[in-house]
Amino acid sequence: MSRLLQYLLRRTPVGWLQLVHNRMRLIAAVAGIAFANLLVLVQLGVVASLSSVTQLTFTPFATDIVISPPRPQFLNGEMISRRLMYSAIADPAVAEATPLYVDTIEWKRTDGSSTTLVVYGLPPEADAFAGEAIGAQLELLAAAKHVLLDRAIPDVGLDFGTDVVEHLSPDQPLQFEIGGHSVSAVGAFELGSGFDTAGAMIVSDQTFQQLFPERTAGTPSHILLRLKPNQEPAAVAGRIGDRLISERVQVRTNAQAIADDVSYMNDEASLGIIFGMGVFIGILVGLVIVYQVLSADVAAHMKEYATFRAMGYSHRFLLGIVFEEAMIIALLGFLPGVLFGSATYQVMSMQTGLPIAMSVERALAILLGTIVACTLSGALATFRLRRAEPAELFS
Amino acid sequence: MTTAAIPPVELENVNHWFGSGESRVQVIFNASLSIERGSLTVLRGPSGSGKTTLLTLMSSLRKVQDGSVRLLGQELCGASQKSQQRLRRRLGFIFQAHNLHESLTARQNTLMGLQVHGPSGDVAKRDAATVHILESLGLGQRIDYLPGQLSGGQKQRVAIARALVSNPEIVFADEPTAALDRDAGLLVVQMLKALGQSRGMSTVMVTHDTRIVALADRVVTIEDGKLLQV
Numbered sequence A: 001m002s003r004l005l006q007y008l009l010r011r012t013p014v015g016w017l018q019l020v021h022n023r024m025r026l027i028a029a030v031a032g033i034a035f036a037n038l039l040v041l042v043q044l045g046v047v048a049s050l051s052s053v054t055q056l057t058f059t060p061f062a063t064d065i066v067i068s069p070p071r072p073q074f075l076n077g078e079m080i081s082r083r084l085m086y087s088a089i090a091d092p093a094v095a096e097a098t099p100l101y102v103d104t105i106e107w108k109r110t111d112g113s114s115t116t117l118v119v120y121g122l123p124p125e126a127d128a129f130a131g132e133a134i135g136a137q138l139e140l141l142a143a144a145k146h147v148l149l150d151r152a153i154p155d156v157g158l159d160f161g162t163d164v165v166e167h168l169s170p171d172q173p174l175q176f177e178i179g180g181h182s183v184s185a186v187g188a189f190e191l192g193s194g195f196d197t198a199g200a201m202i203v204s205d206q207t208f209q210q211l212f213p214e215r216t217a218g219t220p221s222h223i224l225l226r227l228k229p230n231q232e233p234a235a236v237a238g239r240i241g242d243r244l245i246s247e248r249v250q251v252r253t254n255a256q257a258i259a260d261d262v263s264y265m266n267d268e269a270s271l272g273i274i275f276g277m278g279v280f281i282g283i284l285v286g287l288v289i290v291y292q293v294l295s296a297d298v299a300a301h302m303k304e305y306a307t308f309r310a311m312g313y314s315h316r317f318l319l320g321i322v323f324e325e326a327m328i329i330a331l332l333g334f335l336p337g338v339l340f341g342s343a344t345y346q347v348m349s350m351q352t353g354l355p356i357a358m359s360v361e362r363a364l365a366i367l368l369g370t371i372v373a374c375t376l377s378g379a380l381a382t383f384r385l386r387r388a389e390p391a392e393l394f395s
Numbered sequence B: 001m002t003t004a005a006i007p008p009v010e011l012e013n014v015n016h017w018f019g020s021g022e023s024r025v026q027v028i029f030n031a032s033l034s035i036e037r038g039s040l041t042v043l044r045g046p047s048g049s050g051k052t053t054l055l056t057l058m059s060s061l062r063k064v065q066d067g068s069v070r071l072l073g074q075e076l077c078g079a080s081q082k083s084q085q086r087l088r089r090r091l092g093f094i095f096q097a098h099n100l101h102e103s104l105t106a107r108q109n110t111l112m113g114l115q116v117h118g119p120s121g122d123v124a125k126r127d128a129a130t131v132h133i134l135e136s137l138g139l140g141q142r143i144d145y146l147p148g149q150l151s152g153g154q155k156q157r158v159a160i161a162r163a164l165v166s167n168p169e170i171v172f173a174d175e176p177t178a179a180l181d182r183d184a185g186l187l188v189v190q191m192l193k194a195l196g197q198s199r200g201m202s203t204v205m206v207t208h209d210t211r212i213v214a215l216a217d218r219v220v221t222i223e224d225g226k227l228l229q230v
Helices: A003-011 A015-020 A024-055 A083-089 A138-142 A161-164 A205-211 A235-241 A254-269 A270-300 A301-310 A315-352 A361-389 B051-058 B081-087 B105-113 B123-136 B152-164 B180-201 B210-215
Strands: A066-067 A094-108 A114-121 A146-149 A174-178 A182-187 A199-203 A221-227 A248-253 B011-018 B027-036 B039-044 B066-071 B089-094 B170-176 B202-206 B218-223 B226-229
Touching: A003 A015, A003 A315, A015 A024, A024 A315, A024 A361, A066 A083, A066 A235, A066 A254, A083 A094, A083 A221, A083 A235, A094 A174, A094 A205, A114 A205, A114 B066, A138 A146, A138 A182, A138 A199, A161 A182, A161 A315, A182 A199, A182 A205, A182 B123, A199 A205, A235 A248, A235 A254, A248 A254, A248 B089, A254 A270, A270 A315, A270 A361, A270 B202, A301 A315, A301 B039, A315 A361, A361 B027, A361 B081, B011 B051, B027 B051, B027 B226, B039 B180, B039 B210, B051 B066, B051 B170, B066 B152, B089 B152, B105 B123, B105 B152, B123 B152, B152 B170, B152 B180
Parallel strands: A114 A199, A146 A182, B039 B202, B039 B218, B089 B170, B170 B202
Antiparallel strands: A066 A221, A066 A248, A094 A114, A094 A221, A146 A199, A174 A182, B011 B027, B011 B066, B218 B226
């Protein structure tokens, strides 16, 4: 390592030699950086899963345009009038339209626990709106109280065995109680947990009315539109939006609706703000740790630095030593930080069912952030170098 | 005047103060002195007499407040930090407390005296020069030892090697033989004298060691900030 650094720096790697000379200080510094990395990674993981979960809520459906209530969030509990669907379908670019009903339901499990599921209701004939996850299963919902069950619900097989859920079909339906109703699961799909729901269930619009008698067919949660071939969704959304300008609705392309939801969750929803602050505080803690480490190191070597200045070394050379140390600590701290971060993600994902995983992009962002933080802390620590007064050496 | 004829160090009416306002105290009074090329000059005087201050003024480690200090032909009064820093690369410093870098080996510490001139040059040649000077100071078996593994005298010899490895034009030394035994101390002073004779290297040394005073070409006595015997 020493020879490699000597070759790269074209001088004695004083910073590296200083660090390895005091092993305990180096271990403490690396542990500090690793801890700061872990802190930021956990917060970033939660923020990222917030985005993933938000995007997941859209994935069961294939749609070009979404007409939604004015309040952000796909699962906001608000409703719009179904008559808007007829105004929208009057547009020559629209091929099909369907109402989508969304609500949540409690699922009491045999072990006494309770799980909240999000329930999507849409007409069984609206197969054009079935996303990849649903496939051709919508028509199975034509019979009353037939449902498609999310196999990614944590402990989904608690009551009847995971194998049963894996092999659900109209020939092997699964009867269970939910929200005081007896339903038959005739198929499965995969969605996963949200922050306040453990998974999802898809039902027909008729079954939805039975599960939620207070909801009426005339007030869906959203209206989904599919366009004819070669139509520009943004232009059509703008045109329909203009036509519905007097209504309290927003007409957006599917991509825009997802982006708006993600942006709302990250920037306005309390959860996003809290974890966003967590990321900021994590970075701040990291900065303080690195500053303390480098600052203490500079103080410990003040006499040596003053000697270098007396010998004719420039201030830039001394800064180079501090930055050399900062870079080494950043790199050495990054590796255990990312390893512990990945392990923590796995534990969090297993415990919550949330889609939390390490990505190469996030790891690289952390590495870059760590290098920037270390450089910044190093720059702050070098203020102490000004006290390295060579005249004081002769005393 | 040719370059060889220019005295390496010249002081003219130098005054120096510490502190400010009412607590301002004058520590050097109207000092004038010229150091000859290749000479061994000893600065002596009681503790607090100002000899160290004078040493730091003439070695460009301290800002000249009043008077003129010419080092290697360059005026230090009003000189920029950059030019003083460049000038110091032509000097050698030996500190009483050796001030070695604890995490660098004897070889690496000594090499720092050469690397100050930049990364250019033959690495093998530099390494050979480093090894040669350490061997000539009796440290051939301790080249890759850290200062913590060396005795006080060995550390001081590494500090001397670091000061001399780059062939400085002047060496400024503060009690360089204090940590050395009689033989080692004499060896170092003889080495400095020999370098003065062979290469014209001047040495300005603060010392109380009477053995060294006896070997000096010139002894300058300072008391209460005034040069008494020049």
